Amino acid sequence: MNQSPTEPLKRTPLHAAHLRAGARMVPFGGWDMPVQYAGVKAEHDAVRNAAGVFDVSHMGEFRVQGAGALAFLQHVTTNDVSKLKPGRAQYNWLPGVSGGLVDDIYIYMVAPDEYLTVVNASNIAKDWAHLQQHAGEFDVTLTDESDRWALLAVQGPQTESLLQPHTGTDLSAKKKNAFFPAKLFGFDVMLARTGYTGEDGFEVFTDASEAETVWDKLLAIGLTPAGLGARDTLRLEAGFPLYGHEFSDTIHPLSSTYSWVVKDKTHVGHEHIRMAPTQTLIGLKLERVPVREGYPVKVGGEVVGHVTSGTSSPTFGHPIAMALVNAEHAGADIFDVEVRGKDHPATRVALPFYKR
Protein backbone atom coordinates (compact mmCIF):
# COMPACT_ATOMS: atom_id res chain seq x y z
CA MET A 1 0.00 0.00 0.00
CA ASN A 2 1.16 3.52 -0.74
CA GLN A 3 0.63 4.62 2.81
CA SER A 4 3.17 6.90 4.41
CA PRO A 5 4.40 5.27 7.62
CA THR A 6 3.94 8.53 9.48
CA GLU A 7 0.31 8.92 8.42
CA PRO A 8 -1.98 7.48 11.09
CA LEU A 9 -4.18 4.58 10.05
CA LYS A 10 -7.86 5.42 9.73
CA ARG A 11 -10.36 3.60 11.94
CA THR A 12 -13.86 2.48 11.10
CA PRO A 13 -16.72 3.14 13.56
CA LEU A 14 -16.34 -0.52 14.60
CA HIS A 15 -12.70 -0.36 15.65
CA ALA A 16 -13.44 -0.81 19.37
CA ALA A 17 -15.88 -3.62 18.60
CA HIS A 18 -13.17 -5.48 16.68
CA LEU A 19 -10.74 -5.24 19.58
CA ARG A 20 -13.47 -6.51 21.92
CA ALA A 21 -14.05 -9.47 19.60
CA GLY A 22 -10.35 -10.38 19.81
CA ALA A 23 -9.40 -9.27 16.30
CA ARG A 24 -5.86 -9.11 15.05
CA MET A 25 -5.63 -5.72 13.34
CA VAL A 26 -3.50 -4.99 10.27
CA PRO A 27 -2.92 -1.97 8.03
CA PHE A 28 -5.02 -2.29 4.87
CA GLY A 29 -5.33 0.48 2.29
CA GLY A 30 -4.63 3.11 4.92
CA TRP A 31 -7.04 1.58 7.45
CA ASP A 32 -6.51 -0.38 10.65
CA MET A 33 -8.64 -3.42 9.84
CA PRO A 34 -9.35 -6.86 11.37
CA VAL A 35 -7.59 -9.63 9.43
CA GLN A 36 -9.01 -12.38 11.62
CA TYR A 37 -10.72 -13.09 14.93
CA ALA A 38 -10.84 -16.85 15.70
CA GLY A 39 -8.95 -17.83 12.54
CA VAL A 40 -9.28 -17.57 8.76
CA LYS A 41 -10.44 -21.17 8.24
CA ALA A 42 -13.10 -21.03 10.96
CA GLU A 43 -14.43 -17.70 9.66
CA HIS A 44 -14.35 -18.91 6.05
CA ASP A 45 -16.28 -22.07 6.97
CA ALA A 46 -18.82 -20.06 8.99
CA VAL A 47 -19.66 -17.97 5.91
CA ARG A 48 -19.85 -21.00 3.59
CA ASN A 49 -22.00 -23.06 5.96
CA ALA A 50 -23.89 -20.59 8.17
CA ALA A 51 -23.39 -16.81 8.25
CA GLY A 52 -20.68 -14.30 9.01
CA VAL A 53 -20.39 -10.52 9.21
CA PHE A 54 -17.58 -8.37 7.80
CA ASP A 55 -16.88 -4.74 8.56
CA VAL A 56 -16.44 -3.14 5.13
CA SER A 57 -16.88 0.43 6.38
CA HIS A 58 -13.49 1.30 4.95
CA MET A 59 -15.03 1.27 1.50
CA GLY A 60 -16.12 4.63 0.08
CA GLU A 61 -19.63 5.90 -0.68
CA PHE A 62 -20.28 8.68 -3.19
CA ARG A 63 -23.79 10.01 -3.82
CA VAL A 64 -24.53 11.12 -7.39
CA GLN A 65 -27.53 13.41 -7.77
CA GLY A 66 -29.07 15.65 -10.37
CA ALA A 67 -30.84 15.70 -13.73
CA GLY A 68 -27.56 14.66 -15.35
CA ALA A 69 -26.79 11.81 -12.94
CA LEU A 70 -27.63 9.01 -15.36
CA ALA A 71 -25.84 10.62 -18.31
CA PHE A 72 -22.78 11.20 -16.12
CA LEU A 73 -22.70 7.61 -14.84
CA GLN A 74 -23.15 6.32 -18.38
CA HIS A 75 -20.13 8.39 -19.41
CA VAL A 76 -17.78 7.21 -16.63
CA THR A 77 -18.75 3.51 -16.49
CA THR A 78 -18.80 0.55 -18.88
CA ASN A 79 -22.04 -1.17 -17.81
CA ASP A 80 -25.47 0.13 -18.84
CA VAL A 81 -26.70 2.17 -15.88
CA SER A 82 -29.98 2.91 -17.72
CA LYS A 83 -31.01 -0.69 -17.00
CA LEU A 84 -31.18 0.11 -13.29
CA LYS A 85 -34.50 0.82 -11.61
CA PRO A 86 -34.96 2.44 -8.20
CA GLY A 87 -34.23 -0.22 -5.60
CA ARG A 88 -31.76 -2.13 -7.75
CA ALA A 89 -27.95 -2.40 -7.70
CA GLN A 90 -25.42 -3.08 -10.44
CA TYR A 91 -21.76 -4.12 -10.60
CA ASN A 92 -19.80 -1.75 -12.81
CA TRP A 93 -16.37 -0.52 -13.87
CA LEU A 94 -14.75 2.92 -13.93
CA PRO A 95 -12.47 2.73 -16.98
CA GLY A 96 -9.41 4.95 -17.24
CA VAL A 97 -8.80 7.33 -20.12
CA SER A 98 -6.08 5.12 -21.62
CA GLY A 99 -6.96 1.55 -20.71
CA GLY A 100 -7.10 -0.25 -17.40
CA LEU A 101 -9.57 0.48 -14.63
CA VAL A 102 -9.64 3.35 -12.17
CA ASP A 103 -11.75 1.02 -10.01
CA ASP A 104 -14.55 -1.52 -10.01
CA ILE A 105 -17.64 -0.20 -8.25
CA TYR A 106 -21.20 -0.98 -7.25
CA ILE A 107 -23.99 1.42 -8.20
CA TYR A 108 -27.21 1.47 -6.15
CA MET A 109 -30.17 3.35 -7.62
CA VAL A 110 -31.99 5.27 -4.89
CA ALA A 111 -34.45 7.20 -7.07
CA PRO A 112 -34.60 8.79 -10.51
CA ASP A 113 -31.67 11.22 -10.60
CA GLU A 114 -30.11 9.75 -7.43
CA TYR A 115 -27.55 6.98 -7.09
CA LEU A 116 -25.20 5.75 -4.38
CA THR A 117 -21.89 4.25 -5.50
CA VAL A 118 -19.55 2.10 -3.40
CA VAL A 119 -15.85 2.17 -4.25
CA ASN A 120 -12.76 0.36 -2.98
CA ALA A 121 -11.18 1.79 0.18
CA SER A 122 -7.71 2.22 -1.26
CA ASN A 123 -9.13 4.03 -4.31
CA ILE A 124 -11.41 6.58 -2.60
CA ALA A 125 -9.21 9.64 -3.26
CA LYS A 126 -8.31 8.53 -6.79
CA ASP A 127 -11.93 7.76 -7.72
CA TRP A 128 -13.16 11.03 -6.26
CA ALA A 129 -10.64 13.03 -8.31
CA HIS A 130 -11.48 11.04 -11.44
CA LEU A 131 -15.23 11.57 -11.06
CA GLN A 132 -14.80 15.28 -10.27
CA GLN A 133 -12.68 15.65 -13.37
CA HIS A 134 -15.39 14.18 -15.60
CA ALA A 135 -18.40 15.74 -13.84
CA GLY A 136 -17.95 19.24 -15.25
CA GLU A 137 -20.00 18.82 -18.41
CA PHE A 138 -22.96 17.20 -16.60
CA ASP A 139 -25.76 18.59 -14.40
CA VAL A 140 -24.70 16.53 -11.41
CA THR A 141 -23.75 16.93 -7.74
CA LEU A 142 -21.27 14.54 -6.16
CA THR A 143 -21.13 14.07 -2.39
CA ASP A 144 -18.51 12.02 -0.58
CA GLU A 145 -20.52 10.22 2.14
CA SER A 146 -17.75 7.81 3.10
CA ASP A 147 -17.63 9.07 6.69
CA ARG A 148 -21.39 8.99 7.15
CA TRP A 149 -21.89 5.29 6.51
CA ALA A 150 -20.77 2.15 8.19
CA LEU A 151 -21.10 -0.83 5.87
CA LEU A 152 -21.53 -4.36 7.20
CA ALA A 153 -21.52 -7.37 4.89
CA VAL A 154 -23.65 -10.19 6.28
CA GLN A 155 -22.90 -13.26 4.19
CA GLY A 156 -23.77 -16.93 4.17
CA PRO A 157 -26.62 -19.37 3.50
CA GLN A 158 -28.34 -18.66 6.84
CA THR A 159 -28.30 -14.88 6.39
CA GLU A 160 -31.95 -14.46 5.43
CA SER A 161 -33.31 -16.70 8.18
CA LEU A 162 -31.14 -15.03 10.83
CA LEU A 163 -32.05 -11.46 9.81
CA GLN A 164 -35.75 -12.00 9.07
CA PRO A 165 -37.04 -11.89 12.69
CA HIS A 166 -35.33 -8.52 13.20
CA THR A 167 -36.80 -6.58 10.28
CA GLY A 168 -40.36 -5.86 9.14
CA THR A 169 -39.36 -6.29 5.49
CA ASP A 170 -40.08 -9.62 3.78
CA LEU A 171 -36.51 -10.51 2.85
CA SER A 172 -37.52 -13.52 0.76
CA ALA A 173 -39.12 -11.10 -1.71
CA LYS A 174 -35.82 -9.26 -2.17
CA LYS A 175 -33.78 -10.96 -4.87
CA LYS A 176 -30.12 -10.57 -5.81
CA ASN A 177 -29.12 -6.91 -6.31
CA ALA A 178 -32.22 -5.57 -4.53
CA PHE A 179 -31.54 -2.32 -2.60
CA PHE A 180 -34.08 -0.94 -0.14
CA PRO A 181 -34.58 1.02 3.08
CA ALA A 182 -35.50 -1.17 6.05
CA LYS A 183 -35.65 -1.30 9.81
CA LEU A 184 -33.10 -3.65 11.33
CA PHE A 185 -33.15 -4.08 15.12
CA GLY A 186 -35.24 -0.88 15.09
CA PHE A 187 -32.58 1.16 13.27
CA ASP A 188 -33.11 2.80 9.89
CA VAL A 189 -30.72 1.13 7.46
CA MET A 190 -30.36 0.48 3.75
CA LEU A 191 -30.10 -3.19 2.82
CA ALA A 192 -28.68 -4.57 -0.41
CA ARG A 193 -28.77 -8.21 -1.44
CA THR A 194 -25.16 -8.04 -2.61
CA GLY A 195 -21.79 -9.26 -1.39
CA TYR A 196 -18.36 -10.48 -2.28
CA THR A 197 -18.12 -14.03 -0.95
CA GLY A 198 -19.99 -16.17 -3.48
CA GLU A 199 -22.74 -16.70 -0.90
CA ASP A 200 -26.20 -15.25 -0.43
CA GLY A 201 -26.22 -12.24 1.84
CA PHE A 202 -26.97 -8.63 2.54
CA GLU A 203 -24.87 -5.52 2.82
CA VAL A 204 -26.12 -3.24 5.58
CA PHE A 205 -25.62 0.52 5.20
CA THR A 206 -26.02 1.97 8.66
CA ASP A 207 -25.36 5.38 10.13
CA ALA A 208 -21.80 5.46 11.49
CA SER A 209 -23.06 6.49 14.94
CA GLU A 210 -25.30 3.40 15.18
CA ALA A 211 -22.88 0.90 13.67
CA GLU A 212 -21.50 -0.53 16.88
CA THR A 213 -24.95 -1.34 18.27
CA VAL A 214 -26.00 -2.97 15.00
CA TRP A 215 -22.75 -4.99 14.93
CA ASP A 216 -23.25 -6.20 18.51
CA LYS A 217 -26.81 -7.24 17.73
CA LEU A 218 -25.67 -9.15 14.63
CA LEU A 219 -23.15 -11.09 16.72
CA ALA A 220 -25.83 -11.72 19.38
CA ILE A 221 -28.15 -13.42 16.83
CA GLY A 222 -25.41 -15.82 15.82
CA LEU A 223 -23.33 -14.20 13.10
CA THR A 224 -19.62 -15.00 13.18
CA PRO A 225 -17.31 -11.98 12.91
CA ALA A 226 -15.09 -12.50 9.86
CA GLY A 227 -11.97 -10.58 8.84
CA LEU A 228 -10.06 -9.62 5.72
CA GLY A 229 -8.34 -13.02 5.65
CA ALA A 230 -11.58 -14.95 5.17
CA ARG A 231 -12.92 -12.27 2.84
CA ASP A 232 -9.95 -12.92 0.56
CA THR A 233 -10.15 -16.73 0.60
CA LEU A 234 -13.91 -16.57 -0.03
CA ARG A 235 -13.69 -14.12 -2.94
CA LEU A 236 -10.81 -16.07 -4.47
CA GLU A 237 -12.76 -19.34 -4.33
CA ALA A 238 -15.66 -17.47 -5.96
CA GLY A 239 -13.31 -16.26 -8.72
CA PHE A 240 -14.01 -12.59 -7.97
CA PRO A 241 -11.23 -10.33 -9.23
CA LEU A 242 -9.83 -7.84 -6.70
CA TYR A 243 -8.60 -4.38 -7.54
CA GLY A 244 -4.82 -4.17 -7.16
CA HIS A 245 -4.47 -7.88 -8.02
CA GLU A 246 -6.59 -8.88 -11.03
CA PHE A 247 -7.52 -5.29 -11.93
CA SER A 248 -5.39 -2.18 -12.03
CA ASP A 249 -4.74 1.01 -13.95
CA THR A 250 -2.60 -0.99 -16.36
CA ILE A 251 -4.25 -4.45 -16.58
CA HIS A 252 -6.71 -4.70 -19.47
CA PRO A 253 -10.01 -5.38 -17.67
CA LEU A 254 -11.21 -7.76 -20.39
CA SER A 255 -8.38 -10.10 -19.35
CA SER A 256 -10.85 -11.26 -16.71
CA THR A 257 -13.98 -13.26 -17.46
CA TYR A 258 -16.14 -10.18 -16.91
CA SER A 259 -16.64 -8.96 -20.49
CA TRP A 260 -20.37 -8.64 -19.73
CA VAL A 261 -19.56 -5.51 -17.69
CA VAL A 262 -18.74 -3.70 -20.95
CA LYS A 263 -21.88 -2.71 -22.86
CA ASP A 264 -22.26 -1.18 -26.30
CA LYS A 265 -22.01 2.52 -25.49
CA THR A 266 -19.59 5.44 -25.65
CA HIS A 267 -17.76 6.11 -22.38
CA VAL A 268 -14.43 7.23 -20.95
CA GLY A 269 -11.67 5.19 -22.57
CA HIS A 270 -14.07 3.16 -24.73
CA GLU A 271 -11.63 2.97 -27.64
CA HIS A 272 -9.01 1.30 -25.43
CA ILE A 273 -11.25 -1.18 -23.67
CA ARG A 274 -12.42 -2.58 -26.99
CA MET A 275 -8.92 -3.57 -28.04
CA ALA A 276 -8.33 -7.29 -27.55
CA PRO A 277 -6.44 -8.02 -24.31
CA THR A 278 -3.06 -9.71 -24.64
CA GLN A 279 -3.48 -11.58 -21.35
CA THR A 280 -6.15 -13.90 -19.97
CA LEU A 281 -7.06 -14.52 -16.35
CA ILE A 282 -7.11 -18.25 -15.58
CA GLY A 283 -7.72 -20.44 -12.55
CA LEU A 284 -5.03 -22.84 -11.33
CA LYS A 285 -5.16 -25.75 -8.92
CA LEU A 286 -2.05 -27.13 -7.21
CA GLU A 287 -1.48 -30.25 -5.16
CA ARG A 288 0.40 -29.02 -2.11
CA VAL A 289 2.39 -25.83 -2.29
CA PRO A 290 0.48 -22.54 -1.91
CA VAL A 291 1.43 -19.98 -4.55
CA ARG A 292 1.31 -16.24 -4.01
CA GLU A 293 0.90 -13.03 -5.97
CA GLY A 294 3.81 -12.40 -8.33
CA TYR A 295 5.06 -15.98 -8.64
CA PRO A 296 6.03 -16.79 -12.27
CA VAL A 297 3.73 -19.06 -14.30
CA LYS A 298 5.45 -21.16 -16.97
CA VAL A 299 4.73 -23.43 -19.92
CA GLY A 300 7.59 -25.70 -21.02
CA GLY A 301 10.07 -23.72 -18.93
CA GLU A 302 9.08 -20.37 -20.48
CA VAL A 303 7.52 -17.68 -18.28
CA VAL A 304 4.07 -16.91 -19.74
CA GLY A 305 2.50 -14.99 -16.88
CA HIS A 306 2.25 -14.55 -13.13
CA VAL A 307 0.01 -15.35 -10.20
CA THR A 308 -2.32 -12.47 -9.26
CA SER A 309 -3.88 -14.05 -6.14
CA GLY A 310 -3.21 -17.36 -4.44
CA THR A 311 -4.12 -19.16 -1.27
CA SER A 312 -4.78 -22.57 0.20
CA SER A 313 -8.51 -23.08 -0.33
CA PRO A 314 -10.26 -23.83 2.96
CA THR A 315 -13.23 -25.35 1.10
CA PHE A 316 -11.27 -27.67 -1.19
CA GLY A 317 -8.22 -28.33 0.95
CA HIS A 318 -5.69 -27.62 -1.80
CA PRO A 319 -4.04 -24.46 -3.13
CA ILE A 320 -5.84 -22.37 -5.73
CA ALA A 321 -4.71 -19.31 -7.63
CA MET A 322 -5.70 -16.86 -10.28
CA ALA A 323 -3.04 -15.95 -12.82
CA LEU A 324 -2.68 -13.60 -15.77
CA VAL A 325 -1.07 -15.47 -18.67
CA ASN A 326 -0.33 -14.55 -22.27
CA ALA A 327 -3.52 -15.07 -24.25
CA GLU A 328 -1.88 -17.57 -26.63
CA HIS A 329 -1.05 -19.85 -23.69
CA ALA A 330 -4.40 -19.55 -21.91
CA GLY A 331 -5.65 -22.76 -23.54
CA ALA A 332 -2.95 -24.93 -21.99
CA ASP A 333 -4.08 -27.44 -19.38
CA ILE A 334 -0.86 -27.82 -17.41
CA PHE A 335 1.35 -25.00 -16.18
CA ASP A 336 4.23 -24.76 -13.75
CA VAL A 337 4.39 -22.18 -11.00
CA GLU A 338 7.84 -21.26 -9.75
CA VAL A 339 7.99 -21.28 -5.95
CA ARG A 340 11.29 -20.25 -4.36
CA GLY A 341 13.26 -21.32 -7.42
CA LYS A 342 11.52 -24.65 -7.98
CA ASP A 343 8.74 -25.41 -10.49
CA HIS A 344 5.53 -27.01 -9.25
CA PRO A 345 2.85 -28.35 -11.64
CA ALA A 346 -0.50 -26.56 -11.70
CA THR A 347 -3.65 -27.61 -13.53
CA ARG A 348 -5.86 -25.03 -15.21
CA VAL A 349 -9.40 -25.19 -13.84
CA ALA A 350 -12.49 -23.19 -14.77
CA LEU A 351 -13.37 -20.05 -12.83
CA PRO A 352 -15.04 -19.76 -10.42
CA PHE A 353 -13.49 -22.46 -8.27
CA TYR A 354 -16.56 -22.42 -6.05
CA LYS A 355 -20.15 -21.88 -7.11
CA ARG A 356 -23.02 -21.98 -4.66
Add this chain to the structure above:
Amino acid sequence: MTTTPTELKYAASHEWLAADGTVGITDFAQEQLGDVVYVELPEVGRVVEAGETIAVVESVKTASDIYAPASGTIVAVNDALSGTPELVNSAPYEGGWLFKLDVTGEGDLMDAAAYEAANN
Protein backbone atom coordinates in the same frame (compact mmCIF):
# COMPACT_ATOMS: atom_id res chain seq x y z
CA MET B 1 -2.10 -16.46 26.41
CA THR B 2 0.67 -18.19 24.52
CA THR B 3 3.21 -20.42 26.28
CA THR B 4 6.99 -20.09 26.35
CA PRO B 5 8.68 -23.16 27.90
CA THR B 6 11.61 -22.16 30.15
CA GLU B 7 13.87 -25.06 29.09
CA LEU B 8 14.16 -23.74 25.50
CA LYS B 9 16.15 -20.91 23.91
CA TYR B 10 14.61 -18.42 21.52
CA ALA B 11 15.60 -16.43 18.44
CA ALA B 12 14.21 -12.95 17.85
CA SER B 13 12.81 -14.39 14.61
CA HIS B 14 10.56 -16.72 16.72
CA GLU B 15 12.34 -20.08 16.40
CA TRP B 16 13.00 -22.17 19.49
CA LEU B 17 16.04 -24.41 20.06
CA ALA B 18 16.08 -27.35 22.47
CA ALA B 19 19.21 -28.71 24.17
CA ASP B 20 19.14 -31.73 21.81
CA GLY B 21 19.15 -29.47 18.71
CA THR B 22 15.44 -29.71 17.93
CA VAL B 23 14.03 -26.55 16.29
CA GLY B 24 10.48 -25.30 15.92
CA ILE B 25 8.53 -22.04 15.94
CA THR B 26 7.04 -20.57 19.09
CA ASP B 27 3.45 -20.61 20.23
CA PHE B 28 3.44 -16.82 19.77
CA ALA B 29 4.64 -17.23 16.16
CA GLN B 30 2.11 -19.90 15.22
CA GLU B 31 -0.68 -17.77 16.62
CA GLN B 32 0.49 -14.77 14.60
CA LEU B 33 0.70 -16.89 11.44
CA GLY B 34 -2.75 -18.42 11.75
CA ASP B 35 -3.76 -21.69 10.11
CA VAL B 36 -0.60 -23.41 8.81
CA VAL B 37 -1.25 -25.24 5.54
CA TYR B 38 2.22 -26.17 4.24
CA VAL B 39 5.75 -26.51 5.60
CA GLU B 40 8.83 -26.67 3.37
CA LEU B 41 11.69 -28.34 5.26
CA PRO B 42 15.45 -28.47 4.55
CA GLU B 43 17.30 -31.57 3.33
CA VAL B 44 18.98 -33.80 5.88
CA GLY B 45 22.73 -33.33 5.68
CA ARG B 46 22.57 -29.64 4.81
CA VAL B 47 25.13 -27.51 6.68
CA VAL B 48 23.68 -24.19 7.83
CA GLU B 49 24.82 -20.99 9.48
CA ALA B 50 22.88 -19.38 12.31
CA GLY B 51 20.49 -16.82 10.82
CA GLU B 52 20.29 -18.54 7.42
CA THR B 53 16.86 -19.01 5.81
CA ILE B 54 16.26 -22.72 6.15
CA ALA B 55 12.53 -23.51 5.91
CA VAL B 56 9.21 -21.92 5.02
CA VAL B 57 5.95 -22.10 6.94
CA GLU B 58 2.90 -21.16 4.88
CA SER B 59 -0.38 -20.11 6.42
CA VAL B 60 -3.58 -19.52 4.50
CA LYS B 61 -2.50 -15.93 3.97
CA THR B 62 1.30 -15.79 3.72
CA ALA B 63 4.61 -17.59 3.37
CA SER B 64 7.04 -16.98 6.26
CA ASP B 65 10.75 -17.75 6.23
CA ILE B 66 12.21 -19.78 9.10
CA TYR B 67 15.80 -19.03 10.15
CA ALA B 68 18.34 -21.40 11.68
CA PRO B 69 18.73 -20.43 15.37
CA ALA B 70 22.12 -22.14 15.42
CA SER B 71 24.89 -23.26 13.06
CA GLY B 72 25.27 -26.96 12.37
CA THR B 73 24.11 -29.85 10.21
CA ILE B 74 20.49 -30.91 9.64
CA VAL B 75 20.22 -34.45 11.06
CA ALA B 76 16.43 -34.95 10.93
CA VAL B 77 13.26 -33.30 9.67
CA ASN B 78 9.69 -33.76 10.89
CA ASP B 79 8.08 -35.82 8.11
CA ALA B 80 4.72 -35.73 9.90
CA LEU B 81 4.32 -32.13 8.78
CA SER B 82 3.93 -33.10 5.12
CA GLY B 83 0.57 -34.69 5.90
CA THR B 84 -0.43 -32.67 8.96
CA PRO B 85 1.14 -29.19 8.80
CA GLU B 86 -1.47 -28.01 11.33
CA LEU B 87 0.65 -29.69 14.04
CA VAL B 88 2.65 -26.44 13.98
CA ASN B 89 -0.49 -24.72 15.31
CA SER B 90 -1.72 -27.38 17.71
CA ALA B 91 1.58 -28.53 19.21
CA PRO B 92 4.34 -26.02 18.40
CA TYR B 93 6.74 -27.41 21.04
CA GLU B 94 5.97 -31.10 20.51
CA GLY B 95 4.51 -32.77 17.40
CA GLY B 96 4.95 -29.57 15.38
CA TRP B 97 8.75 -29.42 15.62
CA LEU B 98 10.47 -28.67 12.28
CA PHE B 99 13.99 -30.17 12.18
CA LYS B 100 16.96 -31.23 14.31
CA LEU B 101 20.42 -29.73 14.15
CA ASP B 102 23.78 -31.17 15.17
CA VAL B 103 24.69 -27.81 16.71
CA THR B 104 28.19 -26.40 16.20
CA GLY B 105 27.44 -22.86 17.37
CA GLU B 106 24.42 -21.01 18.64
CA GLY B 107 23.19 -17.75 17.23
CA ASP B 108 22.08 -14.79 19.32
CA LEU B 109 19.42 -16.46 21.48
CA MET B 110 17.22 -15.39 24.39
CA ASP B 111 15.84 -17.20 27.39
CA ALA B 112 12.07 -17.54 27.82
CA ALA B 113 11.71 -14.41 29.96
CA ALA B 114 13.58 -12.23 27.47
CA TYR B 115 11.58 -13.66 24.55
CA GLU B 116 8.29 -13.00 26.31
CA ALA B 117 9.38 -9.49 27.21
CA ALA B 118 10.29 -8.84 23.57
CA ASN B 119 6.87 -9.94 22.34
CA ASN B 120 4.51 -8.28 24.77
